[in-house]
Amino acid sequence: MGAPKKRGTQSVAFENPPVLSSWAAVVGPKEGQGPWARDFDWILDDYTIGEKTWEKAESKMLRETVKLAISKGNYQIKDIELMLAGDLLNQIVSTSFAAREIGIPLLGLYGACSTMAESLVIAAMLVDGGFYEKVTASACSHHHTAERQFRFATEQGVQKTPSAQWTATAAGAVVLDRLGSGPRVTCATVGQVIDLGQTDAADMGSAMAPAAAATIKTHFQDLQRPTDYYDLIVTGDLGKVGMALAQQLFVKEGIVPKPNYSDCGVLLYDDSQGVDSGGSGCGCSASMLCGPLLKKMVEGKLNRLLLVATGALMSPTTQFQGETIPAIAHAVAIENQ
Amino acid sequence: MGAPKKRGTQSVAFENPPVLSSWAAVVGPKEGQGPWARDFDWILDDYTIGEKTWEKAESKMLRETVKLAISKGNYQIKDIELMLAGDLLNQIVSTSFAAREIGIPLLGLYGACSTMAESLVIAAMLVDGGFYEKVTASACSHHHTAERQFRFATEQGVQKTPSAQWTATAAGAVVLDRLGSGPRVTCATVGQVIDLGQTDAADMGSAMAPAAAATIKTHFQDLQRPTDYYDLIVTGDLGKVGMALAQQLFVKEGIVPKPNYSDCGVLLYDDSQGVDSGGSGCGCSASMLCGPLLKKMVEGKLNRLLLVATGALMSPTTQFQGETIPAIAHAVAIENQ
Numbered sequence: 001m002g003a004p005k006k007r008g009t010q011s012v013a014f015e016n017p018p019v020l021s022s023w024a025a026v027v028g029p030k031e032g033q034g035p036w037a038r039d040f041d042w043i044l045d046d047y048t049i050g051e052k053t054w055e056k057a058e059s060k061m062l063r064e065t066v067k068l069a070i071s072k073g074n075y076q077i078k079d080i081e082l083m084l085a086g087d088l089l090n091q092i093v094s095t096s097f098a099a100r101e102i103g104i105p106l107l108g109l110y111g112a113c114s115t116m117a118e119s120l121v122i123a124a125m126l127v128d129g130g131f132y133e134k135v136t137a138s139a140c141s142h143h144h145t146a147e148r149q150f151r152f153a154t155e156q157g158v159q160k161t162p163s164a165q166w167t168a169t170a171a172g173a174v175v176l177d178r179l180g181s182g183p184r185v186t187c188a189t190v191g192q193v194i195d196l197g198q199t200d201a202a203d204m205g206s207a208m209a210p211a212a213a214a215t216i217k218t219h220f221q222d223l224q225r226p227t228d229y230y231d232l233i234v235t236g237d238l239g240k241v242g243m244a245l246a247q248q249l250f251v252k253e254g255i256v257p258k259p260n261y262s263d264c265g266v267l268l269y270d271d272s273q274g275v276d277s278g279g280s281g282c283g284c285s286a287s288m289l290c291g292p293l294l295k296k297m298v299e300g301k302l303n304r305l306l307l308v309a310t311g312a313l314m315s316p317t318t319q320f321q322g323e324t325i326p327a328i329a330h331a332v333a334i335e336n337q
Numbered sequence: 338m339g340a341p342k343k344r345g346t347q348s349v350a351f352e353n354p355p356v357l358s359s360w361a362a363v364v365g366p367k368e369g370q371g372p373w374a375r376d377f378d379w380i381l382d383d384y385t386i387g388e389k390t391w392e393k394a395e396s397k398m399l400r401e402t403v404k405l406a407i408s409k410g411n412y413q414i415k416d417i418e419l420m421l422a423g424d425l426l427n428q429i430v431s432t433s434f435a436a437r438e439i440g441i442p443l444l445g446l447y448g449a450c451s452t453m454a455e456s457l458v459i460a461a462m463l464v465d466g467g468f469y470e471k472v473t474a475s476a477c478s479h480h481h482t483a484e485r486q487f488r489f490a491t492e493q494g495v496q497k498t499p500s501a502q503w504t505a506t507a508a509g510a511v512v513l514d515r516l517g518s519g520p521r522v523t524c525a526t527v528g529q530v531i532d533l534g535q536t537d538a539a540d541m542g543s544a545m546a547p548a549a550a551a552t553i554k555t556h557f558q559d560l561q562r563p564t565d566y567y568d569l570i571v572t573g574d575l576g577k578v579g580m581a582l583a584q585q586l587f588v589k590e591g592i593v594p595k596p597n598y599s600d601c602g603v604l605l606y607d608d609s610q611g612v613d614s615g616g617s618g619c620g621c622s623a624s625m626l627c628g629p630l631l632k633k634m635v636e637g638k639l640n641r642l643l644l645v646a647t648g649a650l651m652s653p654t655t656q657f658q659g660e661t662i663p664a665i666a667h668a669v670a671i672e673n674q
Binding site: 004005006009010012015052053055056081082086088089090091092093096097099100103104105106107108109110111112118121122125126128129130131132133149190191192193194195313314315316317318321323326328 | 341342343346347349352389390392393418419423425426427428429430433434436437440441442443444445446447448449455458459462463465466467468469470486527528529530531532650651652653654655658660663665
């Protein structure tokens with residue numbers, strides 16, 4: 001055994017950093033009209049992809065994304081020992097029904113929009129811990145299933161507020177391999193639930209920004225890395241409103257120089273696409289990671305990436321019952337070595 | 338490094354089996370009138386415990402159970418490095434709001450009623466993998482929150498079918514410690530999603546029984562243990578109907594001699610309590626494990642226990658959309674050594 005794997009209060013550093021050996025990103029029609037169209041593996045023609053309901057389509061999208069990540073790495077499904085995944089639907093049914101079809105043993109996760117980071121953190125721990133050689137980690141969301149579950153059915157045409165975000169129709173999946181070549185998961189920080197009392201479900205970016213800032217601050221302290229260590233720090237889906245708040249918090253904490261910080265919710269769409277504050281949903285950071293960001297790492301345009309996926313942990317029921325919005329953020333460092 | 342930790346296709350054996358150093362079980366009034374009243378740490382006086390809603394009460398119950406498990410082990414909350422937990426509510430809000438109050442970094446899980454085993458499996462991997470010294474794993478459910486989310490609000494007084502189960506108001510939590518004394522988690526089997534086409538949500542025991550049988554069969558094959566190895570194999574919450582089906586499947590597969598098998602859903606209540614087929618909910622196996630079963634292990638009445646918590650992974654939405662019920666079962670071996 002080398003250095004201790006636990007670092008500081010909330011972080012871990014991997015002894016044999018697992019390799020991101022293969023990945024895939026699938027997005028919906030709208031996301032395919034955004035700035036990163038060339039970087040996704042599949043842009044859906046419509047929101048049902050041959051299924052009778054949006055929910056079935058979401059599950060199919062996740063299933064196909066995981067299968068694509070596996071096949072792109074020249075793996076067979078039987079080579080993959082474990083599936084870690086989650087989504088936004090009640091009882092994470094997109095995940096469970098996808099796993100039913102794929103047939104890989106499943107550990108289901110719920111971290112709202114932080115799920116891609118959560119699944120990567122656990123996957124990396126289980127591979128580095130010596131339990132598995134090859135594990136897949138994934139997450140997805142679907143605009144229309146989320147709208148009708150969390151807000152108003154799309155057909156109602158309810159007007160949105162400027163701080164609202166657009167749940168992405170998107171999925172991302174990776175295969176983490178103990179061996180092989182590719183970017184590696186080198187360290188990670190598991191977030192605490194942070195709740196500063198925000199109650200507006202139409203402004204989840206502001207509810208999540210403090211969790212992102214707390215996790216990033218802890219990450220640098222725990223790992224004793226300088227705050228300019230990463231080429232890019234990218235939060236999950238704070239959107240414009242939440243990102244602006246996060247930047248204020250960063251300045252206050254003295255943790256991040258401005259040029260190397262961005263947010264998947266801000267990046268995913270063009271300003272012209274009418275998404276108000278930006279993108280959201282588990283699929284937002286999952287598809288940005290498994291599409292454009294990992295492509296940039298392979299091309300050497302990015303060498304040190306810190307993904308800080310953020311999640312708002314409320315439900316419609318807790319909102320109705322007058323609760324504030326708790327949030328969480330998990331950070332995963334991905335590096336070319 | 339010793340023997341490989343991965344065993345067979347779906348199982349792992351721990352190199353330094355983590356210790357169940359402390360635990361707590363809290364149950365509702367009805368569960369407190371059952372056969373195990375003396376073995377629980379706290380029997381709630383009512384279903385709200387001073388909260389305005391059942392949902393808030395469920396979250397408080399989980400929070401207090403986790404805190405009790407920590408304090409019973411003479412730990413401080415700050416000693417515990419990670420909280421793994423899940424529940425049945427949409428977006429697992431009982432867990433997220435409990436974690437907000439407790440303040441331990443959270444990895445949220447969803448495995449329906451298999452959650453106690455899922456959290457134990459991951460907790461044991463993360464401790465044995467060298468990432469943490471002390472981790473808490475927990476799960477909970479509440480009868481009235483589950484009824485109104487999954488079926489009919491209690492106030493409607495809808496009649497139940499004989500195959501229906503009674504969602505337990507209950508929570509269980511353990512502290513897993515790398516060091517110390519107590520029963521240990523020695524090995525585990527992560528389940529695949531199994532769906533034999535059952536569609537009746539009023540008979541989830543039958544939907545889950547094949548998953549339980551598949552995981553138990555795989556467990557014995559992977560670990561190369563004789564089928565009479567355990568003093569007790571206990572499934573999560575199949576209830577009478579599901580347990581009878583599981584026993585038929587065991588006989589068919591030649592895997593389990595009858596006397597050492599039972600089910601937490603059958604055990605939790607007396608026949609006189611009007612719970613039809615038996616108990617269910619994440620809290621059913623969580624409270625049976627953290628109450629009567631671990632007590633029997635400490636007393637030496639049980640030395641080798643295999644907990645096989647089972648989960649039905651559907652949602653009301655998938656039921657409405659005509660889907661069948663996928664199920665999963667994870668097995669955790671707990672042994673006095």
